Amino acid sequence: MPIAAASRSEAPTTIRIDLGAIFVSLELSRSKWLITSLLPGGGEKMSKHAVAAGDVVGMLARFAELNRKAEARTGRCFPVIVIQEAGLDGFWIHRVLQAEGIESHLVDPASIATSRRRRRAKTDKIDGEALLRALLAYKRGEPRVCAMVRVPTPAEEDRRRISRERKALTTERVRHLNRIKGLLFAQGVSSYEPLRRDRRRRLEELKTGDGRPLPVHLKAQIGRELDLLELLLEQIKAVDAERDAMFAATEAVSPVPAMLLNLKGIGLEFATVLWSEGLSRHFDNRRQVAAYAGLAPTPWQSGKIDHNQGVSKAGNPRLRTTLIQLAWLWRRHQPRSALTLWFEDRVKQNGGRLKKTTIVALARKLLVALWKYVNAGVVIEGAAMKTA
Known part of the structure; x- marks a missing residue:
């Protein structure tokens, strides 16, 4: 009997959670969205529900169902607070939630503490619960528990696209330049510059290191590479013009x-x-x-x-x-x-x-x-x- 009493005294006590809101985490993938929630009046139990990826109506219906359950348990209505990882889905889900009057947070996934074991378990269920615990700690005001992402406005997000597109086009241009030069170098030609305006004429005049005309199929391949290169150059010109116009418009708003x-x-x-x-x-x-x-x-x-x-x-x-x-x-x-x-x-x-x-x-x-x-x-x- 004393042993039983001792075991009862040493047993872990139930975690008391006084929640003033419905806390929800979204674990997003291309096939489904896992909704993990914690309701007031439900103790420490987390519930899970999956909807198809992109099913915003189903997600909002689940939130409404959570509200009905919380009201039935406590007799009160509670706000919904949602957390999700910043990633492939961008910011559109966050903006949908904000438009519905729901408090939404995006977290940097690398800032959430995880187990340091070499082979740690990882499932959508575990990740959803970890997100929810991070949200609870963040709302309690615990310092350095995670890093929330500052979501840009649609205008700010769109403004960054020009410089990023130009960088991608420039990288692609370098790839085609290197490919052309590599193909020719293997034939003993090292003086050809694909960015010169007379690149087509000079290609016809090229001879291999041992004095032969360029092979037919090699010349055709380089010609197709030049087609792609010239298209990239035109696209970079168009992006530069768009950048200049945006820069001039920005100067009128900010110095x-x-x-x-x-x-x-x-x-x-x-x-x-x-x-x-x-x-x-x-x-x-x-x-x-x-x-x-x-x-x-x-x-x-x-x-x-x-x-x-x-x-x-x-x-x-x-x-x-x-x-x-x-x-x-x-x-x-x-x-x-x-x-x-x-x-x-x-x-x-x-x-x-x-x-x-x-x-x-x-x-x-x-x-x-x-x-x-x-x-x-x-x-x-x-x-x-x-x-x-």
Whole structure:
């Protein structure tokens, strides 16, 4: 009998949850949406229900059913709070929920703590429950429990497409250039430039390294590659024209793009990427700016161990790549600025080594300086402006 009493006293007590809302997580896939919910008056039990992917009507009907159950149990109506991972589905589900008056949150899936076991269990059910627990902790105000995504407006989201499309087209252009040059190099031809205007005429005049005319099928293949290349060049021209028009329209609304363009070393494409990908957003401090670009340092501290693992690379990859490119150009076009002098001094202290590591630090400092420049008007020390 005492043993039974002891076992009862040591048994885990029921978790008491006083919920002021209906908490829901959405685990999205291409085939189905798993809805995991936690209702007031239902203890700690989570319920699961699946609807077909894209079935918004079915999802909202499930929310209405959850409301009816909660009202039947407690006699009160409760708001619905939903969480989902930011991913392939973008932001349209979030906007549908907000239009229905439902509080919705998008979470960065990499920010949710998971088991560190080598072979951890992973199912939609487990992921849905983990999302729900993260939402509960977030609403309780627990710090650093997860990172919620700031959802851009449809206009902001659409504005970023031009620079991203141009980057994709430029990457594709490089692929075709390299393919053409590789095909010709295998025949002993290394002087052909596909971007020249007389590329078609010069292709007809080419001879292999051993003096033969180009093989028929090879010439036909290169001709088709040139067709694709010329189409890409036309598309890049069209995107550039669209970018210029958008830039001119943006200048009438915000002075930031023009302020960026006034700095030496920043051209139209860099100004567009900096504005649309990062500097148009609101940040509370410089740490948030650096973290959004993935340029924030990642410490590793445990006991006597204390070292830096480098930048996190957890932010916007397009903004980070552009800033590192801009940092190299900044040294050339702004040799007297305080940032360039800091870079040169740091490299000198390292005996001329670690330039690539230091350029990342320069990119972080440059981003913070640009953020202060466009938001508070703090002029970058020693920076030269373009002449009219």
